[in-house]
């Protein structure tokens with residue numbers, strides 16, 4: 290089976306600092322892989338390299354076997370990779386449904402401009418995209434129900450804004466989702482829900498998922514495999530139990546008491 294996402298011997302330096310060092314990770318289709326590690330370990334840099342924000346100094350990124358290293362972020366997005374951010378990024382003045390539709394327009398024919406001009410074909414397409422957006426939002430059940438669809442994003446609770454960010458990533462049509470700390474800032478109930486959402490993204494929608502997460506309950510709950518980074522180096526990889534008890538991981542990360550506290 291083709292590997293969904295491959296990070297091959299990637300190194301990234303910023304000046305004298307090696308942020309990612311000779312890192313290799315393979316993610317199978319519909320696998321959920323968590324990336325853990327202390328602040329500054331290189332987790333966000335890894336996402337930035339996969340999505341084309343940064344070009345690695347060496348190494349390659351393969352999506353479904355195709356080399357995407359050095360391609361523009363917008364091009365890599367069309368290859369089926371979408372991400373969410375640690376700090377939520379939405380169109381805050383747009384409604385919930387318009388946020389989702391805007392993400393979908395990247396893959397429709399009419400596009401936003403034609404739609405804004407109200408051309409007939411564009412109107413038909415807009416109606417179809419709106420239905421797709423509603424169907425997609427129904428994935429989040431009562432949390433993003435009908436009465437919320439016309440509310441501006443800024444009026445949503447923090448947890449709902451995070452859900453909407455995931456909805457937007459799904460709306461791009463991506464198969465591979467990179468989720469940057471989806472449970473950050475959430476209370477225990479919301480954290481539990483997010484764990485279920487991540488599992489359902491794979492189970493019901495067939496997504497392949499890479500997740501950066503500090504909350505070890507979430508990591509334990511969702512991961513097929515865990516990769517631990519420290520100073521840009523992979524220090525452990527395996528199932529949750531193996532990585533969470535790995536002496537190097539305990540010493541560099543878990544032992545500091547920084548994990549699972551958010």
Ligand SMILES: Nc1ncnc2c1ncn2[C@@H]1O[C@H](COP(=O)(O)OP(=O)(O)OP(=O)(O)O)[C@@H](O)[C@H]1O
Pocket residue numbers: 303306307308326327328329330331332333334335
């Ligand atoms: N654009 C940049 N310029 C210079 N240094 C950078 C840049 N981006 C990241 N770094 C450095 O690379 C290292 C890894 O940072 P990164 O943000 O990837 O860590 P992280 O594991 O995501 O941390 P956190 O848990 O705090 O988000 C850090 O030392 C950081 O200062």
